[in-house]
Amino acid sequence: MNFSRRTFLKSAGAATAGIAAVTSMPKKMLSWAEDTAQKDMKQVPTFCELCFWNCGLVAKVENGKVVKVDGNPLSLRGRGRLCGRGNAALGALYDPDRLKYPMINTGKRGEPVWKRATWDEALTLIAGKMKGIKEKYGAESMALIYHGTGASFWKHLLHAYGSTLSAAPSFAQCRGPRDVGFYLTYGSDVGSPEYYDFSKSKYIVLFGSHLGENAHNSQVQDIVSGLADGAKMTVVDPRLSNIASKADHWLPIKPATDLALILAWIRLLIEEGLYDKEYVAKYATGFDGLRAAVQQYTPEWAETETTIPKEMIVKVAREMAKQAPHVCVGAGRYAAWYGDDVQRSRGIAILNALLGSWGRKGGYFFPTGAKVPEYPGLPAYPEHEEVAKLDGAYPYAALQTTTSIRQASSSGKPRPVKAWFVYGSNLMKTMPEKQETIKAIQSLDLLVTIDTMPMDIINYSDVVLPECTYLERHDNINVGKFNGEAEIAIRQPAVEPLWESKPSWWMVKELGSKLGLAEYFPWKNGEEYIAKRCEAGGIDYAQLKRDGVIIKKGGAPYITADSQPEFGTPSGKIELYSEQLAEKGFDPVPKYTKHPQPAAGQFRLLFGRSPLHTFSRTTNNFMLTDLQKENHLWLNARKGKELGVKDGDYVFLENQDGVRSPGRIKVKLTQRLRDDVVYMYHGFGVHAKAMTRADNRGIADDDLITKSAVDPIMGGTSMRGNFVKIVKGA
Template sequence: MGGLRMDEKVAVNRRTFIKTAVGTGLAMGTGLKVPNFVKAKSKEQNALYEKGAKEVPTVCGVCSGGCAAKAYVKNDRVKQLVGNPKDQAAGGKLCVKGYNSIETLYDPDRVKYPMKRTNPDKGIGVDPKFVKISWDEALDHIANKLNTIVDEYGPEALMFIMRSNPFSSRLGKAIGTPNFISHQSTCFTTQEVMWRSMVTGGGKPWTYDLENSNYILSFGCDLLGKAKNMHLRNTASALENGAKLVVLDPRKSTTASRAHEWIPIKPGTDLAFALAMIKVIVEEDLYDKDFVNKYTEGIDEIKEFVKDYTPEWAEKITEIPKDTIVKIAREFSNNKPAFIPSHKRDAAGPNYSNSSRLAQAQIILNALVGSIDRKGGAILSRNPGFPGFDEVFPSPEFPQPKTQRIDGFEQHPIISEMYRGDFATLAEGILTENPYPVKAALLRGYTTLSFPNAKRMTKALTKLDFLVTFEILPSEAVQLSDIVLPEPHWLESSGFSDRGYHCLHPQVAVRLPASERLHDTRGFSSIITDLAKRMGYGEYFEGVSGEKWNDKQLKGIGTSWEELSNDPDGLWSKQLPFEPTTEFDTPSGKIELYSTVLKENGYDPLPYWKAKREEPSEEYPFYFIISRPSVHKMHSTQNNPIANEISPENHAVMNSKTALELGINDGDEVIVESKVSQIKVNAKLIEGIRPDCVMVKHGFGRWSKELSVAHSKGANEGDLIPDMTVDEMRNINDPGAGACMSDFCVKVFKA
C-alpha cells in the first residue's frame, strides 16, 4: 500500500495499466485472427414442426428493433419463437431476449385486471392494498379525477410520461397540456440533435451496413454485447468477411474482447481522440475528396479548426499514445468502407457534458471517409412513407398550451422540436412546483428506476395527487399508482412494424395475436379512445380506432391490413436497388461539417474541445461506468425466470489490482457511493477494466415485492446518478440536453 492515498493508488495503477495495455499488446494487436465465434457457420433454427402446430407471423415486442418472427402454437399455447428468414431486420434469428419472451407472456405475476389503490400512503415498501375493479369503474374514476384536476389547476397540471404515441398525443393536445415526457435525454438525444443539424433534418439513422464495412471503429458501442440482434449478426458477418474491428472503451466489453484492438481510453475523453483523428486525416490529405467535395460543406473550416488538436495534445487528455491515435486515423482512412457506428448509450450518447460534441465529431469522421448513406456505413431511412395520424383522422383545432413545461425542455432549441421531455430535470420540476404545480400523470412503459436519482423520482411521484400506470408486470411505478390498467403482452396483440433498425429497402412486418388474451386486458389505443370520450373529448376521436389506423397506414403504402394479415410470411416489401443519397436535408443541401443550424441556434458549429463535468478527486476517486446485460431489456425482463437465471444481479466491477490494494476481494459486499446516494452490491474483480473505473450494470434493484423473481436482487445504479435543475441543464449548453448519465465519480469501500 506504501502509504498512498486512494487517489494516488488509482493514478499509479492507471499509468501501469495503460502502459501494459497499449504498449505491449494486451489491446489485442493488429495481427489477431478472426475470432472463432465468427468462423462458426450458423445453423438454421429448428422450428416446432410438431403435427398440429400453428404458425403465426408476429413481430418481437421486447425492444424497438422489431424483428419479424414466427410463433408456433399448439394446444392454445405458444411453444416457440423463431426469426423470420425473409425479414431484413431479423434475418431468420432472434436475440436471447426475444427467444425468452414467452416466459413473460405466461408470468404468473402479470397484472391481470384493473386495480384501484385503497391505501393513501405511498412509498418504497408500502402496500398499495389494491382492489380489483371493472374497466368501466377504472375509466370513469380516471376521467372524473383528471377533469377535476384540469378544472382546478389547468391542463398543464397533467403529465403524459410515456413514449410518443398518436392516441395519447392527441388526447394530451385536446386537453391542452405541454407536458409530454419521454426517456430520450437518457438515451440518444445527443446523437439525434447532431444528425438533424448536420445531415438529415430529422433524426439519426438506425440502419448500419456493418456486414459490408471493411473497418469498424467503435467508441464504446458494444455491438456484440448489448445492442440489437441485427448489429450483432452484421458485425459477426463483417469479421467473417475480413473486416478489422477496433474498440475504444474503458472496459473490455464483449465487443472489445472480440476486437482486433482494444484501446482502454479514459472515460469522457473520446472527443479528444476523435479531434486528433480529424487533424491527421485532413492534414495528411487522407480524406475522400470526391465525396467531401460533392456532398459536404465546411472542409476549409475543419482544416482551420483542428490545427491545435494534435495527437500529442490528445495523448495528454486520453492517456492513449499519440502513435496509436495516428495509426488508427490512417487505418480508418485507408481501409474503406470504414465506419464509426453509434447506437444509443455509448460514448456519444447522453453520458457526458461533451457527448453531443463527440457525436458531431463522429459524423465528421464518417463524412471524411464517405460513409454516410453509402454501402458499409450509416444508411439513411428508407422506411415506407406512411400517412400521418392527423392526415388519416382530421380533428378539430387544439387549444394552445402553455409554452413553459414542468421540465424546462422547451429551453433547448432543435432537440425540443424532436422529443418530449427530459428525465434528468423532471423530479426537480415536480417537487419545487416550478413553474407551476403538476398534480397528475399517466405513465406507461417506465418505472421509477428508469430515471436518474431514482429515489428522488419516487418522492416526486408520491407527491402527485393522482397517478395512473399502464403496465404488464407489477413494477415499482405500479406500487405508487392510484389506478393500474393492464395491457396485453405483445404476443396477445396485433399491429405492424416497419424495419426501423435495419431498413435497406421499404418493408413492413405484421403482428398477429399468437395467444388469446390470458387476462382482463385492453389495448392502449382502445383505452385512450374510451378515456377521451369519458372526459368529454370525444370529438377529437370521432371514427378513430387502432384497427382503422393500422389499415389506413397500410393502404397509404399500397397494401392493407387484410392483405398483410393473410400473407403466410406476414411481410410486405418493396424491393428497390440501393441508390445513395446525393442531397441532404440541411440548409445547404449537403452534409454540413460546419453546422449552420447549430450556429443559428446559439451552439458551436464545430465540435470544439470541452472536458466532461467531473473528474476523480480524493473523496471520489473512480469514474463510474454503466453497462447493460445482453439478456435483459432495461427494467422489463428481470422477472423473466430464464433471463434471471442467466443474469440475476449486478456487481461493482473493478480492476483486480486496484481492488485488492483497497482490501476488496472478489465477492465482497461493497458500498458504491456518489454525491447523491449509495448502493450495496458484491464486488467482481477483473483485469479488463481501467484501474480508475467502477462499472455497474443497469436494470437491477427491483423493490416491488410483487415481482417474485426479480425482487431485491442487485441494486439500482440509477440511485447514484445525479438529476439536475433546469438551470443546471441549461448552463451546460448542450444542444442534445443529455442527462450526463456517467458524468460523476464515486468511491468504493467494503460494506
C-alpha cells in the same frame, strides 16, 4: 431549412421516395407456414417487444397456449433469429407476477395500499380527474411519458383531449444527443435501427458501444458478416466489452475524453491530407473553419488526455483513411454521457464526413422508408392551446425532454404540469436523480401507470392499468427502414389476454368515451384498426396477417451519379462548421473541455446492458433470472487486490454525495477494465416487492446517480458523471 422540432419530426417520419410495389416472399421461405399443415399447431406471426428492435417472431400455439417462439425468416430486423431475451417470450407471457387487474391506490404515493378495481371503476376515476385537471389547469397540464409500441394509442388519446405534451426517456436519457448531433451536421439522424452498412464495411470504429450485449439482432449479424469478410475494427471503451474482444484494436480510453481522441483524428486526417477531398468539396461546407478550430488537438496532446499512446492514435487514423470511404464510425445509441454529448456526436459525424462515408457502401446507407396512413376518417384534433415551452432553454430540443416535464411538475414553472400517464417506462430507473422524480410525482394531481409488470414506478401510482403482453394483443403497425428495403410488420395476438389485462387500443377507446371523445376512437377492435389502415395505404392486409411482414423495395441506398444526396441543413450541405450553433452562442466546431475525475479512492460508475436482460423489463422473467439472477460489479483485478477485495465478495457502493447503495453487489475481478472505473449491468436492484424474482437482486446504478449535467444544446442528461467508493462489510 432551419433546424426545428417540426423539421426533425418530419425527417424522422418521412418516407423515402421511389418505393416499388409490395413484394410477396417466395412460398418456399415460409417454412413455419408449411409446417401448419403437418402439425396440429396454430402459428401466429407477430413481433417482439422485449426490446425496441422489435424482431419478427412466430408464436406456436397448442391448446390455447404458446409453447414456443421462433424467429420469422421474413423479418428484416431478425432474419429468422431471436436473441436470448426474444426466446424468453413465454417468461413474459406466463409470469405469475404480472399485473392482472386494475388497481387504485388508497394509500400514499410510495406507500401504496391497493384496492382491486373493475375497469369501469378505474377508467371512470381517471376520466373524472382528467376533466377536473383540464378545467383548472388546461389540457396541456397533462403529460405522457412512454416507451414502447402501444404508446401511440395514448398519444392519440392525449391529442384528442387537447395535450401535445409527451416525452420518451429514450430522447433526453439515451439517443437524443446523438440524433441532434448528426441532424445538425447532415440534416438527418442515423435511424433506429441505425443506418450502419456494417456488412460491407472495410473498417469499423465503435465508441463505448456494447454491440452484441445489447443484442441489436440484425446489426449484430451485419457486423459479424463484415468482420468475416475481412473488415478491421477498433473499439474505444474503458471496458473490454464482448465486441471489443473481437476488435483489431481495443483502446481503453480514459472516461470523458472521447472527444479529445475524435478531434485529434479529425486534425490528423486534415493535416496529412487523408480526408476525401472530392467528397468534402462537393458535399460539405465549413472546411476552413473546421481546420482552423482543430489545430491545437495534436496526437501528442490527445495522448495526455486519453492515455492512449500517440502512435496508436496515428495508426488508427491512417488505417481508417486507407479503407475510406468504406468506413463506419458508429454513432452509438446510448449517448447521454457527460453533458456535452451533442458536440461529441457532432465530432463523430464530422469524422465520417471527412472519410466520405455518409451515403457510401460500407459507411452509412440512405434508408428505404414506407408509410402507413393513420386510421381513416378521424376528426381533426382540437386547436392547440398556446402555452409556455418547457424546453425553451434548449434551442435544439428536437423532442420534448422528460426532465423538463419533471421540473415543471415540481415547480409549476414555466407552467403547471399536474398529471402523468406513464406507459411502459420504469421512471425510477430511466431518469437520473431519482429523488427529483419522486418529488415531482408528489406534486401531481394524478399519476396513471400502464404496464405489464409491477415495476418500481407502480409504488408511486394512483391508478394502475394492466396491459396484456405483446403476445396477447393487436398493436400499432411497425415500420422499419433498411438498406434498399422497408419492412411493414404486424403485431397480432397469439392467445387471448390472461386475467383482466387489456390492450391499449381498448383502454383508450373506453377512456375516450368517458371523456366525451368517442368520435376519435371509431374502431371496433384491434384487427379492424390495422385492417383499415392497411386498406387506406393500399397494403394487402391478408398477406400481412399471414406473413407477419411485408417488404417494400426502395431507392438507391448510396450516392451515385444518378442519385445525389440531399441534406436537410440550412446550407443544403454537410455542415462541418455549424452557423446554426454559432448563431445560438454554441461552438460551431466541437471544442474539448475537461470533465471532473474521481477523487482518490473513488471510481467512475459505468453501466450497460446485459446480454440476457433488457434492463428491468426482464429481470423478473423466470426463463432469464435462472440464468442471471443479479448483476456483478466489474473491478480491475489489481485494484481489487489493493483494496483487499476478492472475487465473489459482496460489497456496498457509496457515491460522491454520501448515498450508499440499499443492497450489496458481488464483485467480479477482471483485467478487462481500466482501474479508474467500475462497471455493472443496468436494470437490477429493483425495488418492487411484487416482482418476486427481481426485488433487491443486486444493486441499482440509478440509486447512485444523484447528479447529472444537462446538455445545453438539447437538454440531454448525463449519466456517467457519478463516482463511487467500495465499502466492505455491513
